[in-house]
Amino acid sequence: MPEIPEIETVRYHLETKTKGKIIERVTVNRERSLNMPVRDFADLVTGQQIMNIRRRAKQIIIGLANEHSLVAHFMLEGYVRMFYYGEELIGRPSVLFSLNSGEELAFFKLNLGYIHLVPTTRLDAIPELAGLGPEPLDEGFTLDKFFELLAGRKGMIKPLLMDQEFIAGIGNVYSNETLFGSRIMPVRKVTQLADAERIKLYHCMRDILTKATQLGGVYEEKFASDDMLTGGFEQYLQVAYRTGQPCYVCGHLIETRKVAGRNAFYCPVCQK
Ligand SMILES: [Zn+2]
Structure with missing residues (x-):
């Protein structure tokens, strides 16, 4: 999606x-x-x-x-x-x-x-738009705001990042990539995340979404016959859809497992 x-x-x-x-x-x-x-x-x-x-x-x-x-x-x-x-x-x-x-x-x-x-x-x-969480790339989405949103939250971090009422617009690909960039395992409980990890998560999420947007994301379908932009981020994916391939950081093979019904891709060495 x-x-x-x-x-x-x-x-x-x-x-x-x-x-x-x-x-x-x-x-x-x-x-x-x-x-x-x-x-x-x-x-x-x-x-x-x-x-x-x-x-x-x-x-x-x-x-x-x-x-x-x-x-x-x-x-x-x-x-x-x-x-x-x-x-x-x-x-x-x-x-x-x-x-x-x-x-x-x-x-x-x-x-x-x-x-x-x-x-x-x-x-x-309208129901299609009401109840959505904040946009992570908005100026108003500050580190303080992110800390506020995390406070009082329970459960695993990956499904929370994908929860549209928590933050809007992140799905399976960018939750996986953000967690790898932050070196956090997808199944970690939100309550167990240290402040330093929350800070890293915030910056990784925004940096990855910004870079991926500039490079045209990972969509396969071109917009038009002369579209040279769409899909340009695919070669930068670190873990998503890379099951069994070596981690670019440590060389260990990328693994996958179901987390809250969706495929989590992760490096068991780099992510804690
Ligand atoms: Zn690794």
Whole structure:
């Protein structure tokens, strides 16, 4: 599932390639991805200019001129791809937006994901966005704030980092990478973490998310045929999906085990 760096990369592409353009036509092949009948959705979206593109947690928010916003969540498999004028549209998108400039913006595999249309003024109140924790890359997300959030928390650290109500936008890949960078085992109890480890965790989380965002994350699906950015962080992964391969720091083989139902990747020597 895409996390902050991957969704930020999508946001960047959408902003540079679609901002200011007008949605000329909507084609819906999977009505269940929407939160209203296709006809109502098409009526509200057709003819609208794309005003801005934002991200909240793992969701993309596309602001339209008529004070409505498209809120898209890709969940496990979904992705968006833009086809330039004259390029062949490959595959069957769940939802397709045809732009007045000739491009096609295709959202694929929204089997678990969605595109919901909501009034922009109500964004904060919708269930998709309400209750999310703070953004770890926000300026206001200080070390003090992180300490406050950890205080009183129990259980293992890895599932907590992935808890969207605790911190928004981190999933399996970046919780694993952050914990390796911090030299903390995924199963460690939050209450057992020393202050020095909490400080390291805070800085590692922000450094890794920042670097991964700058390098285009680890998404496999390119945004467009000329996209050279997406997936650029994959070669920097230290533990995620590296089971059985040597640790870059100590040479011991990376191991994996289920932690709270998800695959934890870790080095049993480097991480304590
Ligand atoms: Zn190691």
